Amino acid sequence: MAGVPSRVTGADVARAAGVSQATVSYVLSGNTRQSIPATTRKRILDAADRLGYVPHVSARALRTGQSSVVVLTLPVMSDSPTMSDMIESASAALGRQGFTLLTYVGGERPSAATLLASVAPAAVLALRPFPATELARFRGAGVRLVVPYAETTRDGGWADWIDWGPTAQLQVDHLISRGRRRIGFAASAEFGDAPVVRRRIATINHALEEHGLEPVSLRTMPSDPAAIIRALREWREDVPDLDGICAHTDSIAIGVLYAARELGLSVPDDIGVVGADDLPFSAMVVPALTTVRPNNLALGENIATAVVNYLREDRTLEAGRNPITVSRPVSLVVRQSA
Amino acid sequence: MAGVPSRVTGADVARAAGVSQATVSYVLSGNTRQSIPATTRKRILDAADRLGYVPHVSARALRTGQSSVVVLTLPVMSDSPTMSDMIESASAALGRQGFTLLTYVGGERPSAATLLASVAPAAVLALRPFPATELARFRGAGVRLVVPYAETTRDGGWADWIDWGPTAQLQVDHLISRGRRRIGFAASAEFGDAPVVRRRIATINHALEEHGLEPVSLRTMPSDPAAIIRALREWREDVPDLDGICAHTDSIAIGVLYAARELGLSVPDDIGVVGADDLPFSAMVVPALTTVRPNNLALGENIATAVVNYLREDRTLEAGRNPITVSRPVSLVVRQSA
DNA sequence: TTGAAAGCGTTACCAG
DNA sequence: CTGGTAACGCTTTCAA
Numbered sequence: 001m002a003g004v005p006s007r008v009t010g011a012d013v014a015r016a017a018g019v020s021q022a023t024v025s026y027v028l029s030g031n032t033r034q035s036i037p038a039t040t041r042k043r044i045l046d047a048a049d050r051l052g053y054v055p056h057v058s059a060r061a062l063r064t065g066q067s068s069v070v071v072l073t074l075p076v077m078s079d080s081p082t083m084s085d086m087i088e089s090a091s092a093a094l095g096r097q098g099f100t101l102l103t104y105v106g107g108e109r110p111s112a113a114t115l116l117a118s119v120a121p122a123a124v125l126a127l128r129p130f131p132a133t134e135l136a137r138f139r140g141a142g143v144r145l146v147v148p149y150a151e152t153t154r155d156g157g158w159a160d161w162i163d164w165g166p167t168a169q170l171q172v173d174h175l176i177s178r179g180r181r182r183i184g185f186a187a188s189a190e191f192g193d194a195p196v197v198r199r200r201i202a203t204i205n206h207a208l209e210e211h212g213l214e215p216v217s218l219r220t221m222p223s224d225p226a227a228i229i230r231a232l233r234e235w236r237e238d239v240p241d242l243d244g245i246c247a248h249t250d251s252i253a254i255g256v257l258y259a260a261r262e263l264g265l266s267v268p269d270d271i272g273v274v275g276a277d278d279l280p281f282s283a284m285v286v287p288a289l290t291t292v293r294p295n296n297l298a299l300g301e302n303i304a305t306a307v308v309n310y311l312r313e314d315r316t317l318e319a320g321r322n323p324i325t326v327s328r329p330v331s332l333v334v335r336q337s338a
Numbered sequence: 339m340a341g342v343p344s345r346v347t348g349a350d351v352a353r354a355a356g357v358s359q360a361t362v363s364y365v366l367s368g369n370t371r372q373s374i375p376a377t378t379r380k381r382i383l384d385a386a387d388r389l390g391y392v393p394h395v396s397a398r399a400l401r402t403g404q405s406s407v408v409v410l411t412l413p414v415m416s417d418s419p420t421m422s423d424m425i426e427s428a429s430a431a432l433g434r435q436g437f438t439l440l441t442y443v444g445g446e447r448p449s450a451a452t453l454l455a456s457v458a459p460a461a462v463l464a465l466r467p468f469p470a471t472e473l474a475r476f477r478g479a480g481v482r483l484v485v486p487y488a489e490t491t492r493d494g495g496w497a498d499w500i501d502w503g504p505t506a507q508l509q510v511d512h513l514i515s516r517g518r519r520r521i522g523f524a525a526s527a528e529f530g531d532a533p534v535v536r537r538r539i540a541t542i543n544h545a546l547e548e549h550g551l552e553p554v555s556l557r558t559m560p561s562d563p564a565a566i567i568r569a570l571r572e573w574r575e576d577v578p579d580l581d582g583i584c585a586h587t588d589s590i591a592i593g594v595l596y597a598a599r600e601l602g603l604s605v606p607d608d609i610g611v612v613g614a615d616d617l618p619f620s621a622m623v624v625p626a627l628t629t630v631r632p633n634n635l636a637l638g639e640n641i642a643t644a645v646v647n648y649l650r651e652d653r654t655l656e657a658g659r660n661p662i663t664v665s666r667p668v669s670l671v672v673r674q675s676a
Numbered sequence: 677t678t679g680a681a682a683g684c685g686t687t688a689c690c691a692g
Numbered sequence: 693c694t695g696g697t698a699a700c701g702c703t704t705t706c707a708a
Contacts (some may be wrong), residue, residue, distance in 0.1 A: 007478065007480060007685090008478060008682095009685055010685065011685080012688095019694075019695085020694065020695040020696075021686085021696095022687080022688080022694075022695055022696075022697090023693090023694060023695070025685095025686065025687055025688080026687090026688090026694090029686085029687070031687085031688080033688090033693090034688090034693080035693070035706085036693075036694090037693075038695085040694090050479045052474060052475065053478075053564060054454055054475060054478050054479040055455070055685085055686080056400070056458070056479075056684085056685050056686070057396075057454065057455065057456065057457065057458045058395075058396040058397075058399035058400040058405075058458055058684085058685080059396075059400050059684070059685035059686040059700090060685080060686055060687080061396035061684080061686090061700095062396040062397050062400050062685080062686070062689045062700050062701065063686040063688090063699080063700055064393070064686080064687070064700085065700075067456075068455065068456050069456050069457060071440070073376075076422065076426055077421070077423075077426055077640045078422065078423045082414035083415070084414065084416065085415075087415045087443055088414055088415055088443050090608035091442070091443045091444055092444070095444065100442065100452060100453070100455070100456035100457070101442070101443070101457075102409070102440040102441065102442055102456075102457065103415075103440065103442075103443070104431055104438070104440055104441075105425055105426050105429045105439070105441070106430070106431075106433065113392075114433070115438070115440065116392055116395065116396065117393070117395065117406065117438070118405075118406050118407050118437075118438035118440075119395065119438070119457055120394070120395045120396055120405060121441065136357065136390060137390065137392060140345065140346060140391075140392050141345075141392040141394075142345060164640075184706090217691090218691095221678090223618060225621050225622055232679095251618065254620070254622065258622040264688090280561060280589065281589075281592060281619060283563050284593070284596040286590065290689090302651070305567040308669075314527075324390055329681070345701090346702095347701055347702085348701065348702065349682075349701080354677050356679065357678075357679085358679040358680075359679085359680095359701090359702085359703095360678075360679055360680080360681090360703080360704080361677085361678060362705090363701095363702065363703055363704080364678095364704090367703070368704085369703080369704085371704090372677085372678095373677075374677075374678090374703090375677070378677085380679090393702080394700085394702070395699050396700085396701080396702095397684090397700070397701035397702040397703090397704085398701080398702055398703075399684095399702095400685065400686090400700090400701080400702075401683080401684055401701080401702045401704085402684085402685095402702085402703065403684075403704050497704095
């Protein structure tokens with residue numbers, strides 16, 4: 001029979017090294033307030049290594065009341081490289097600061113209970129605001145920071161996070177500078193009217209107003225090819241002078257390009273299209289997509305920095321106060337579609 | 339001053355409900371071996387609710403030695419919907435069984451230490467085999483299952499996992515049935531010669547051999563548009579009769595389609611291309627991509643089931659033994675590219 | 677049916 | 693500099 005190889009504990013190491021458990025803890029947890037002679041230290045380190053000692057996280061967390069886990073909750077594991085890159089770089093940056101980023105993918109929003117029943121995160125990052133009741137749960141469980149994605153909710157959810165303004169600004173400015181007068185926003189069904197979307201539309205409208213142009217025409221694009229064609233045709237019927245489209249993502253933009261071609265419209269002559277994300281495909285479609293390229297590595301690092309600062313400052317969670325704002329560096333990539 | 343709102347513990351609930359801490363534990367942890375009268379139970383539940391009690395996972399884990407966390411480690415947060423869908427459905431299925439799936443994105447492979455220093459997972463899933471030393475670490479930390487992605491490594495890593503055979507089989511069978519005689523495999527630089535890749539090539543070669551055809555011609559495609567064109571031109575020069583390409587992913591396939599168009603080649607007349615993944619874009623490119631569509635929801639559920647069964651059976655980790663094999667249901671989607 | 681109490685593996689105070 | 697030892701919050705055995 002296999003038999004569970006019972007765990008090597010600090011006491012085992014102490015016995016092997018001929019010291020007390022306390023001394024082992026001082027050495028292995030890197031406590032600097034207690035000086036330990038090099039020879040004792042080495043004896044302990046050797047013994048720990050030989051025995052294959054692995055500290056018990058739960059015991060440590062129980063004792064210290066601290067956790068090094070940061071959980072990012074996502075409703076779906078998005079398929080955009082933007083999200084991927086951002087997560088990668090945030091993960092690396094947090095790792096450098098001694099934290100571990102773990103991503104939870106679940107339903108609309110994971111209930112606080114689900115998360116708390118499994119890990120005891122130091123911080124929780126989310127794309128949507130949490131209702132006040134869930135915030136309270138987190139606080140009660142010792143979670144020190146919860147950062148929903150954007151905008152304050154009526155019931156006291158957290159405020160701002162990633163700043164989407166510049167993305168929308170670049171899109172609309174470019175279209176206007178190319179002489180477009182009637183701008184539309186092609187939204188994604190996936191995002192509904194999430195704060196992200198509202199923020200971008202607000203930015204666009206602000207720019208349009210400054211130029212004395214009509215407010216943006218909003219349209220949600222489906223994902224089925226035939227449906228996209230229909231949607232664009234109807235959009236053009238409803239807004240005949242529509243001549244510039246800001247797409248929520250490159251995926252949406254590519255769908256619009258496809259539909260335009262099928263409808264016999266010329267891009268960019270009849271209509272200009274600007275995407276957002278700069279997907280690998282976007283350079284290969286015909287016409288090549290003009291789009292907004294995010295610096296996702298920088299974004300991820302900005303997020304990590306903001307989170308770590310908050311945690312280090314030991315601020316407590318308070319709905320609607322001390323909002324975190326993370327800048328999202330972007331640049332315009334001009335190709336052929338606008 | 340804010341002041342850390344000290345945590346509500348089981349003792350607090352016991353005091354409020356006028357019972358002992360033990361009784362609280364029986365009720366709140368759903369222990370069935372101990373019967374508790376409905377009135378006492380209700381009193382405890384009410385008190386817990388009123389006080390906002392959240393059980394302390396670390397304390398529980400320390401006491402029970404069990405964890406409900408399953409960690410999936412990924413070298414990069416892949417941007418394919420295949421991976422996304424799979425993770426989503428595995429997460430949901432594991433959730434139904436009382437486990438929480440958390441994804442860790444890190445470097446090549448996270449060192450076991452990183453993971454273990456933060457969470458105490460019940461199981462770890464990975465895309466690449468772990469070296470024996472890391473496996474030992476996991477075992478020492480009480481991790482009950484570690485499942486690398488594919489094939490046994492020389493130093494005793496784990497064996498098989500997801501079965502990629504059928505995907506390759508559908509690709510090559512389709513090309514052969516359409517009269518292609520000289521088949522190539524367009525690989526992705528991202529995957530190098532990962533087990534996944536070797537497995538697929540082996541399957542293709544097996545099929546080719548059965549039909550008395552030459553072994554597959556392997557080529558790694560770059561991601562830069564100009565480089566892709568160059569790569570395809572050179573490939574055609576080296577293998578002039580190349581008339582069918584199995585691509586590792588739809589992304590790769592779309593790159594090939596793009597290069598073929600730029601080189602004045604007709605797809606499918608001069609060369610047939612079959613992708614794998616069935617990305618949303620794949621139906622919209624010209625010519626529309628013939629591809630292999632995975633049933634990712636089923637895949638995710640299969641993974642969850644396999645993991646839970648292992649955990650429930652309480653098997654211990656043993657390199658190279660008791661391999662998990664998860665089937666990956668696929669179907670062929672015939673469009674225009676082959 | 678309830679409760680007292682023993683521990684799970686750590687950390688950190690305080691005496692030696 | 694080192695080592696007892698008291699928590700941390702929970703589960704579960706054993707007695708009442």
